[in-house]
Amino acid sequence: MVQQATPRDTNDRLAKRQAVSFGRLRKSIGRDAPLYLLALPGIAVLILFAYLPMSGLILVFKNYNFNDGIFGSPWAGFANFEFFFSSMEDAIRATRNTVMLNVLYMLTGTFFSVAIAIVLNEMRSKWFVKITQSVMFFPYFISWIIIGAILFSLLDYDKGILNQSLAALGLSQVDWYSSPWLFMVILVLANIWKSAGYGAIIYYAVLQGIDTSYYEAARIDGASRWQIIMRITLPMLIPSIILMSLLSIGGMLKGDLSMIMGVTFLNPLLLPTTDIIDVYVYRTAIRSGEFGFASAITLYQSVFGFILVLVANKMAGWYDKDSKLF
Amino acid sequence: MPKAENKGLLIFFYVCIAVFSVICFAPFVLAVSGSLSTESRIAAEGYSFWPRGFSLETYQFLFGSKLEQIVRAYAVSLTVTVLGTVSAVLVTTAYAYVVSVKSFRFRNVFAFFAYFTMLFSGGTLPWYLLSTKYYHLDDKLIGLIVPYLLSVFLMFLMTNYFRSIPHEIVESAQIDGAGHLRIFIRIMLPLGRVGVVTISLFYALQYWNDFYLPLMLVTDERLYTIQYLMYTMMANIQFLASGNAAQVGGAIIAPPLETAKMAMTCLTVLPIAILYPFLQGFFVKGIVVGSVKG
Structure with a gap:
């Protein structure tokens, strides 16, 4: 699903990297700011329901109890x-x-x-x-x-x-x-x-x-x-x-x-x-x-x-x- | 000679497809017939494809003594479906737009951030503990909505639709000074409306049919969705037997347990059956677009 970079893409990127100046970078961030805003809700959902559950897998090394939760429960080793x-x-x-x-x-x-x-x-x-x-x-x-x-x-x-x-x-x-x-x-x-x-x-x-x-x-x-x-x-x-x-x-x-x-x-x-x-x-x-x-x-x-x-x-x-x- | 052989095979094909279609349809006939039968005859003679002792007593019973629960479950399902679909479509299209902007240097990072969750998952248990203990989504309406706000599959499907919009239109808007927000709302959403409708339908179907979230998060009877009400009915027949025996036409009748399950089945499938003929085309298109490399 992640797109392969086409040759043109790579060339563009190379050219950009060579010509990169601090001002241009700042400008592109300014122009792209709304994009981060648009992605934000999606990122939040992914973090809450996909990425944090992954980290919740440390549960396996814990002696889980309800009061201390996943991250606070005492370690149980193996x-x-x-x-x-x-x-x-x-x-x-x-x-x-x-x-x-x-x-x-x-x-x-x-x-x-x-x-x-x-x-x-x-x-x-x-x-x-x-x-x-x-x-x-x-x-x-x-x-x-x-x-x-x-x-x-x-x-x-x-x-x-x-x-x-x-x-x-x-x-x-x-x-x-x-x-x-x-x-x-x-x-x-x-x-x-x-x-x-x-x-x-x-x-x-x-x-x-x-x-x-x-x-x-x-x-x-x-x-x-x-x-x-x-x-x-x-x-x-x-x-x-x-x-x-x-x-x-x-x-x-x-x-x-x-x-x-x-x-x-x-x-x-x-x-x-x-x-x-x-x-x-x-x-x-x-x-x-x-x-x-x-x-x-x-x-x-x-x-x-x-x-x-x-x-x-x-x-x-x-x-x-x-x-x-x- | 080959002609005859060809014809025979073709007839065999028609018969096969017809039989499988009947098999796909017959269970619904069974449900309708069961819901229109009388409880006593179902109990004595069993289910049948033709109503046993045609009567509306089951529906009278459900709409009489279980009306409140059914109406509330319908309302919860409808609310979750409508609110969920609208929010999910907003979240999804916005994310899909970001991934589809060619000039955005981090778009692949965002795409992979979503895609990775399809590869690796923390599983049910951490998900459940986080949702209940940390996010406190148990027994809340919002808990039946939020976890499904971004389907990565539908997000990439939407990205496909956005990519098919001619780039010149976007470019000319940019030259006119339009920013990303304006392009997203004024150009991409309207021009990608077939995609928007398609993913809306997939989301609506998921929200309407879901009983995974209620199973995990709901204990409060007031938050039962129609699917979960159905589940509690099937898993615990006492639900129907509890409460007062219904009074229909002055006579007290025993609660119709078997036929009520069939009647609830009909009530749950009904909205889908009504909308299906108009909407199936979008699903077909979505499935085809989605399966041909996202």
């Missing part, structure tokens, strides 16, 4: 880390769940988004594309708590649509809300439902930009529809797919607390697969006030998250120089 390593099982479970769910979201989400985009791209009926695209995009606008409420009417043991259907087919009913591994499938499906239409918009836009002469040439050569999709359309999407996937690696340790809260209501029976890092921190620290372990796992999430972002960016850079983010 006690919190010892705690962290002594209950590794929790940390491993939370990490596993976070990464597992994110990988599943990424794979299934990409597959469905790409499939929808490709299929829409084949259609010549403009109104059909328009209507279905709108319908498929709509779930993106719905909050997880609403999705949770609707899911409940599908999955409830006695009253849910799913168990009614199973019963009608003569199959035994399933207790979805006490089957953590089955519920993971539900989470993945819910995620597809909510975001496939959104993802499809991106890939569909890429497809709209393809030169139609490729298709004409293929058709003249007698290629079938399926061949055209596999040999032209899909290859055209591969760069975007790889790029989006690489970039999503950077977010592998981030979890969506709202999603888990909205869909499972923190159901303890489901925690074996839904206890992602963010849920764990919320449960132990914010709900129960046990800060030691949560602070260690927060630091670990931040640091490894940062490393993942750097790695993902590096890989994106190898793949395609222009797609590097910074």
Whole structure:
């Protein structure tokens, strides 16, 4: 996002540096003063809600108590880390769940988004594309708590649509809300439902930009529809797919607390697969006030998250120089 | 022969898309149908896509005995959404303008200052402790607004829109003696209005749908947003059962727990559903502009 300096830019800057005089510098600061003013509110928000929380990570070396706060609490050395390593099982479970769910979201989400985009791209009926695209995009606008409420009417043991259907087919009913591994499938499906239409918009836009002469040439050569999709359309999407996937690696340790809260209501029976890092921190620290372990796992999430972002960016850079983010 | 094959595949495609569209739409039918059913029949027979014993008793119950809470939650959500969106758009466009001014020597510093927060984050816990203990945002309306005032993603999206405004217009204004404030307000905001509308909509959607902030910061029932009210209803069914049984038409009825959840779902989605047809184009454009390298 940070723009590369173009040669002209650099030349300008060099020239400026050579000719810099105190008066000119003062003049430019005077002219730019309103800019600092305009940026000020944004800077304040970034400092308050992003940079100070980073410094709050020193919490991990503290024995937190409410009265002294983050910065005033007594130092605890590495006690919190010892705690962290002594209950590794929790940390491993939370990490596993976070990464597992994110990988599943990424794979299934990409597959469905790409499939929808490709299929829409084949259609010549403009109104059909328009209507279905709108319908498929709509779930993106719905909050997880609403999705949770609707899911409940599908999955409830006695009253849910799913168990009614199973019963009608003569199959035994399933207790979805006490089957953590089955519920993971539900989470993945819910995620597809909510975001496939959104993802499809991106890939569909890429497809709209393809030169139609490729298709004409293929058709003249007698290629079938399926061949055209596999040999032209899909290859055209591969760069975007790889790029989006690489970039999503950077977010592998981030979890969506709202999603888990909205869909499972923190159901303890489901925690074996839904206890992602963010849920764990919320449960132990914010709900129960046990800060030691949560602070260690927060630091670990931040640091490894940062490393993942750097790695993902590096890989994106190898793949395609222009797609590097910074 | 290839013709037939092509046709078959295309029909298969149409069927797939139609089925997925129906799946995307069906849950809302389920919610509407549930809200229009009678509690007793839902309890006995389960949910259905067609109302079981069509009745408005659930809405009568909600608007009768829970009216105050619902109206207040709606008001809180609306206030947060409107105030939040307006302030966030001001903060964001101002920052985006600074980053987009070509002649400003520190613009890359400002861009990176924002961008770095996308790379590294202190996580939920320090954020929570600072917000509650140091900024005292808990149980305050402003706490539901301030943390979201600058989305770095939307800021860069806005920068893109500003960069697409022809530089000559800005230059000629500068020659006429206009300063940055005037250029920002009189030229950039009006000319970048498509971008302004787009990021406004993204912010409005985020504020309306959010229940992360209430989850973290709100315990006071008077500050429940509509989403958080919904959450407390789902997480704690006692909420509905508490209080007096509603009196409808002179007869005392038991609170309709199941159908009320569906009715609340409809009430929460309704504003979005009404506005969606008019506004989705902006979202589509924003997503496309945002994903094509910011």
